[in-house]
Amino acid sequence: MYKYDQYDQQMVDTRVEEFRDQVRRRLSGELTEEQFRPLRLQNGLYLQLHAYMLRVAVPYGTLSSAQMKVLGDIADKYDRGYGHFTTRQNIQYNWIKLEDTPDILADLAAVEMHAIQTSGNCIRNISSDQYAGAAADEIVDPRPYAELLRQWSSFHPEFLTLPRKFKIAVIASETDRAAMRLHDIGIKMVKNDAGEIGCQFYVGGGMGRTPMIGPMIREFVPLDQLITYSEACLRVYNRYGRRDNKYKARIKILVHELGKEEYTRQVEEEFAHLLTQGIEPPLAELERIKPYFDDPAFEAGASDDLDLSDPDFRLWVERNTHAHKQAGYVIATVSLKPVGGIPGDASADQIRLMADLAKEYSFDELRVTHAQNIVFPHVRKADLYTVWQKLDEAGLGTANLDSVGDIIACPGLDYCSLANARSIPVAQKISERFGSAEKQAEIGELKLKISGCINACGHHHAGHIGILGVDRKGVENYQLLLGGSEGADTSLGKITGPGFDEDGIVDAVEKATNVYLANKQGEERFLDTYRRIGMDPFKEAIYG
Amino acid sequence: MKILTGNDLKTGAVTWWTGVGWSLDVNDAADVGDNGAAVIAREEGAQNVFAAYVIDGEKTAEGVRPAHIKDRIRALGPTVRPDLTLKPSDPNALNWVI
Amino acid sequence: MVEVQFRLREDEAVNDPAVTVDAFTEQTNASAVRVEPGDDARALLPHLDRIALVEVNFPSWTDGRGYSSARVLREAGYTGEIRAVGDVVIDMLGHLKRCGFDAFAPAHPLNPADAQAAFDRWDNVYQATADGRRPIWALRHPA
Numbered sequence: 001m002y003k004y005d006q007y008d009q010q011m012v013d014t015r016v017e018e019f020r021d022q023v024r025r026r027l028s029g030e031l032t033e034e035q036f037r038p039l040r041l042q043n044g045l046y047l048q049l050h051a052y053m054l055r056v057a058v059p060y061g062t063l064s065s066a067q068m069k070v071l072g073d074i075a076d077k078y079d080r081g082y083g084h085f086t087t088r089q090n091i092q093y094n095w096i097k098l099e100d101t102p103d104i105l106a107d108l109a110a111v112e113m114h115a116i117q118t119s120g121n122c123i124r125n126i127s128s129d130q131y132a133g134a135a136a137d138e139i140v141d142p143r144p145y146a147e148l149l150r151q152w153s154s155f156h157p158e159f160l161t162l163p164r165k166f167k168i169a170v171i172a173s174e175t176d177r178a179a180m181r182l183h184d185i186g187i188k189m190v191k192n193d194a195g196e197i198g199c200q201f202y203v204g205g206g207m208g209r210t211p212m213i214g215p216m217i218r219e220f221v222p223l224d225q226l227i228t229y230s231e232a233c234l235r236v237y238n239r240y241g242r243r244d245n246k247y248k249a250r251i252k253i254l255v256h257e258l259g260k261e262e263y264t265r266q267v268e269e270e271f272a273h274l275l276t277q278g279i280e281p282p283l284a285e286l287e288r289i290k291p292y293f294d295d296p297a298f299e300a301g302a303s304d305d306l307d308l309s310d311p312d313f314r315l316w317v318e319r320n321t322h323a324h325k326q327a328g329y330v331i332a333t334v335s336l337k338p339v340g341g342i343p344g345d346a347s348a349d350q351i352r353l354m355a356d357l358a359k360e361y362s363f364d365e366l367r368v369t370h371a372q373n374i375v376f377p378h379v380r381k382a383d384l385y386t387v388w389q390k391l392d393e394a395g396l397g398t399a400n401l402d403s404v405g406d407i408i409a410c411p412g413l414d415y416c417s418l419a420n421a422r423s424i425p426v427a428q429k430i431s432e433r434f435g436s437a438e439k440q441a442e443i444g445e446l447k448l449k450i451s452g453c454i455n456a457c458g459h460h461h462a463g464h465i466g467i468l469g470v471d472r473k474g475v476e477n478y479q480l481l482l483g484g485s486e487g488a489d490t491s492l493g494k495i496t497g498p499g500f501d502e503d504g505i506v507d508a509v510e511k512a513t514n515v516y517l518a519n520k521q522g523e524e525r526f527l528d529t530y531r532r533i534g535m536d537p538f539k540e541a542i543y544g
Numbered sequence: 545m546k547i548l549t550g551n552d553l554k555t556g557a558v559t560w561w562t563g564v565g566w567s568l569d570v571n572d573a574a575d576v577g578d579n580g581a582a583v584i585a586r587e588e589g590a591q592n593v594f595a596a597y598v599i600d601g602e603k604t605a606e607g608v609r610p611a612h613i614k615d616r617i618r619a620l621g622p623t624v625r626p627d628l629t630l631k632p633s634d635p636n637a638l639n640w641v642i
Numbered sequence: 643m644v645e646v647q648f649r650l651r652e653d654e655a656v657n658d659p660a661v662t663v664d665a666f667t668e669q670t671n672a673s674a675v676r677v678e679p680g681d682d683a684r685a686l687l688p689h690l691d692r693i694a695l696v697e698v699n700f701p702s703w704t705d706g707r708g709y710s711s712a713r714v715l716r717e718a719g720y721t722g723e724i725r726a727v728g729d730v731v732i733d734m735l736g737h738l739k740r741c742g743f744d745a746f747a748p749a750h751p752l753n754p755a756d757a758q759a760a761f762d763r764w765d766n767v768y769q770a771t772a773d774g775r776r777p778i779w780a781l782r783h784p785a
Contacts, residue, residue, distance in 0.1 A: 157737035161706025
């Protein structure tokens, strides 16, 4: 993975000193809260329901074990012994003190980490495929391009006061494992007819109040124009994105209101101009970055044998591992969704254990997924049983990847001041209702996502089953959506009808899965059956 | 009754206006009547609190109960981690919130 | 008139009253123009040779359209003064300079020591912008 050079290190160190000075000016009263708020947001520091919350960036979801260990230590030293992994591959701490934050950022900088631009109206963490560098179906590793974009977007002086937040995802396979079409800019690495690698641009996707799937605006941008084209997209947004209404300020609204053709025309015009300005790094810079993402020293001829006689281990292998491009290896997903647990939360001890296991068994590398799990990207099959046993001892061995127990949930009203309803208790109840391994195996792949408010941080629009928490006259109420999908076949979920209370929504989910099981044909997943038979059978079963 | 809540600038802790100062315990919250905005302006100016706002509450046997569930969760702590709330050993705490 | 608290140019300051972009394109004897967030700075491109001063207004520092306006002008070859006016705050100063601003007239005077620290904060920069600084990628790969 990428390692900082002296310049990168200096940038994060300088940022720490800048923020330290901003905190000083805030505490002395020189800066009002109104002036300070945008500054602290650009260092990932929110004011949440109970305290300050710090969101640490995990660039394109990749971490070293040394970095993971520091994340665990921060949880102990400055917080309450745990962290929360998010739907944008970051980690959040919920009980941070303002006066500690500069020191936390310094601790992070010492291991090449930061909280730069993880909030605020600027370009946020660039997300990517959690199987990058390990999956057989990618045409290239997308992460060098994500790293190039990370540096371009960090402290970009023209784009720090955008109309609203800006999220970019980069993938490099037909299978979209990063919900790329639901980002402000989604980039898919592709090959043209001449076999050259380039970037396919999708602009104007997003969730929130008005979910939209980003249209493709450019089929192929050559590698030596990636930054210039990105800059053109951002400049048009900075100049013309709406600033009159916070809820209409994302680029998806601009693209929608102008129309894809007109937005594209403006971008191409700006792009033609910017090409004359020499803002593109030389290809040598990409060539400098790429070797950091070379394959680790895989053992040639590693055995493909796996002893699956332990039934619990077999279940975990079936559910939580994915084929690796290298024979004898697997990609292993560590579930942070134990039955009845809080999705995405991990204790400091668990975080450090995962760090140790990654160091020993996964070439020192981990990934955070946007489904709030952790991935060990390169595990030898020969080591897999040992790894699973140690995970299982620590409550990290749940075999539920992409099944109904692998719930994605935002922190909700238990933690978030924007929320209208609690999401975690709903996740816990559903997890318990479907807790048995048999039940989960019977239902198979089912991506269930819960948001505690319309901001959709739980990505409920993209859930095969989605749940949206609302406030109905001061009482928590839950709407059910069906048929969303975040893959290459991106679709937005449709609401079933009137909402439910907390117990009611759990029952409604069970009724929906029963309709699926009763109607399923062949190997259909829940999503496939829903798409085939439509909403009516589900409505009937749920509402009678 | 109208009560005030806000956060401590340095620690971020949730605080409640008692009439003379800011307490971590919602049961110390005082009825500010129509004076909420004025108190907030003064207290924020003096940096004794920030992000303060007025909410509805009712007097109860124990003290004060905010009218909206969000503020009750704010008063107690996350319902899914009783150990991290202000009343980790109180079996009735969750009922009080909901 | 609001004081120009910081000016990074050697030449004489122009202090003609600035007219609006619309008025400027009609008034052939004006030499100072004021760009509001909603203005298209490119409307000035045919007239760059008669502009001695561009004021870019920031009614609120969180409305960042003025940064694009300044870069657009510099990219088109404008070498006169670009002055940031309005809600100009310490933490913007470095970014404004990077986008081509060389004069700053904040509505509320800024602490000079904090301002200097802000200007001097970053030894290096990741992007090529209008200020002529060599970005990190150029330092990594000297041509």
